[in-house]
Amino acid sequence: MLTRAKFPELWLATAVLAAVGSIGAPDAVAQPKEKVLRAAMHADVRTVDPFWTTQTIAAIHGLMVYDTLFSSDINLDPKPQMVESWTVSPDRKVYTFKLRDGLKFHDGTAVTSKDVVASMNRWGKRDGAGKQLMGYTKALTAKDAKTFEWALTEPYGLLIDILAKTGTSIPFVMREKEALVDAFSQIQEVVGSGPFMFKRDEWVPGSKTVYVKFKEYIPRKEPASGHAGGKVVKVDRVEFIWLSDPQTAQSALVAGEIDYLENPAIDFMPNLKKTPGIKLEVHPAMGTMGILQLNHLHPPFNNVKARQAMYYLINNADYLNTIAADESLQTLCFSYFGCGVSMETDAGSEPYKGAKNIARAEQLFKEAGYKGEPITILHATDHQYINPANLVMIQQLRKAGFLKLDVQAMDWGSVVSRRAKKETPAQGGWNIFITGTTVLTSSSPVTHTSIGMGCDKAWFGWPCDKKFEDLRKDWAFAPDIAARKKIAVELSKRAYDQVPYISFAQWRNPVAYRSDRLSGVQTMPSVPPMWNIETK
């Protein structure tokens, strides 16, 4: 109890206690004895089931813990990973795969064909490309412990490419026990056969996720290349530390408290570039493509002329200079499939590449029947690049002078919810929202969800064009890359004609790491590999 006599002494004592500082104490980061790689990723591992959500961070977690049948190498070409060998029937409808020796789950049990079949079935219920593949699948059968057969209804040419896909929803192999869990429910146990084991007891969602080396993992003999080749783990432990504040994240890297920063904010690049011991690296296909999504269900953008008119108002360079001021990160890209990738093409973009033409845009809007109705824009104000992109777009549209805008500011979570509404803007729907996709996702017409024009089955905005969808299907069935490139040109022309969305820019997102502490870092778009990295 506080007494008359004790009260002043008490606060004096607390003052002394509070003043007992640690100034001059040794450096904050005690070096652990084991080799630890501390990485700050773009998001927090909040969900440990990589099929349950298509968030990229779930794929990054998945790649640590699970293994894949095929993987993309540094050039994004598919290479076998868990598969030892495979054959294709002459009619290209039956693929027979054999698993390589020594594959083991973290619980010590062997990986079998039954695990593979169950995993592919679960993945095929959630992933867009997986769903398409399953649509052409006649039967997926385990022949023996190490052999399985994939029979197709038609000679679908993308089977291997899709099994090697990276980005979101990678087709990982789980134990049959987890793979039989409903695809819309989360699995409870995380037991993979990948190079790292998940430490559930150290997992603090929203703060830290820990992985330790799986000592019984047998890497392939080939050198590591992207996600392919030998996954040789050279550290004992990897810690994903969630640093939600970009300023703090870059400070932590500069101070050496973390070794790897997956997604440094573009504003801090100049600072990181000049800091000794820090290196910035980028993969050619590593980047973001801005999407200005138009709603095809309601006026004015239910009329193709209004959609085309938007191209005469949007100046890509303005977005790039705002989002990624560093010119080395900018790509003035007019390819719907991204630039720096095999399907890059700007076919059909010719009318829109010149100076902006407000008079032409106004004329097209008039022809589309626009009479000054408010255009509802869902403006996400809490997103790193979507907010500035919205500000640029609003400025450009206001500058045109003939459009009436109804700008509705909200957080990104609200945009995600609101964009699903098909009602008219007056009834809670929308006309425009801005989002983005990775260059990797957009590089294939099959995985590029937002370019699809499948009407009711299409992405938000619901573009509808049968010719375009037929071309997409042709692309998927093309026998080789040359044939695919040819079809990609046709797809691009049709996209510029129909305008499913406006692609406003492409910019690169390098990773930053302590080159004085790490070696063997490989960059890959969206999902960075953590094996092969050595700590000094």
Add this chain to the structure above:
Amino acid sequence: MTAYIVRRLLATIPVMVVVALFVFLLLHLTPGDPAAVIAGDDASPADIEAIRRKLGLDLAIWQQFVIYVGNLLRGDLGTSIFSNLPVLTLVKQRLEPSLVLAVSTLVLAIALAIPMGVLAAWKARSWIDRVVMGFSVLGFAVPVFLIGYLLIYVFAIELRWLPVQGYRPLAQGIEQTARSILLPAIALSMVYMALIARMTRASMLEVLSEDYIRTAHSKGVATIVVLLRHALKNAAVPIVTVIGIGLTLLISGVVITETVFNIPGLGRLTVDAILKRDYPIIQGLIILFAGAKVLVNLMIDISYVFFDPRIRY
């Protein structure tokens, strides 16, 4: 006194019921959909609907509320939609960093602000008073994140004395914990110090003009004794009240401080849950925060008895 405490505790029940209802309705009427966040950007509307069904978000709001209240009455705060972990487990993981930060901030603020306020009142209208009040205005005006970044730049980046970010649990040793919490506690305590110092000064000025203080001086009692025993104790009730009110400020400040210094506490858990629309976590945390606020108010009211014997319940 016991009857008063029991009455106050019983009165918290309707408060908590109103809080639960208000939070539930506010969350479910606010735009945003966890199913859409889970499904990801490339998901089809059909996928989002399937996830919504699995999570029970397709049920009518009143049905969801009945389930929520039923769980609450069983002491079950629910399970995080994303991590699939019980909310209580997540709270337990985050409780220590938040408590250590809050207590350190309180100790730091009280230990420095009260002497500052006493000094300012004693030397009223002198340069000391102006410096203390100037600091107080600054403490209110400068946002906590800016102070945080400045402290990081000076003490962690330039001088390398303290870590930029992170929290070291008490289990790793008190020194490690103190080092990890010092900068966040300083940043967070600034506004709190400003508040307490101003209130202490105002309250002390009032008491120092009382006759009994003049009497004490004329009796030859030492100034320090007059200030601390005669004046400060009698000025304590409003100061204690403002410390209690300041706890609300502390909760909101913790959210920002924990983000800037990457402290894995309850503040960050709240913000992350709101951004992801993880309803069970948000609901559980607000119930806990409201309960803590009610209890703190009760403790403050009880503490008046010790400072002013005239107060009786």
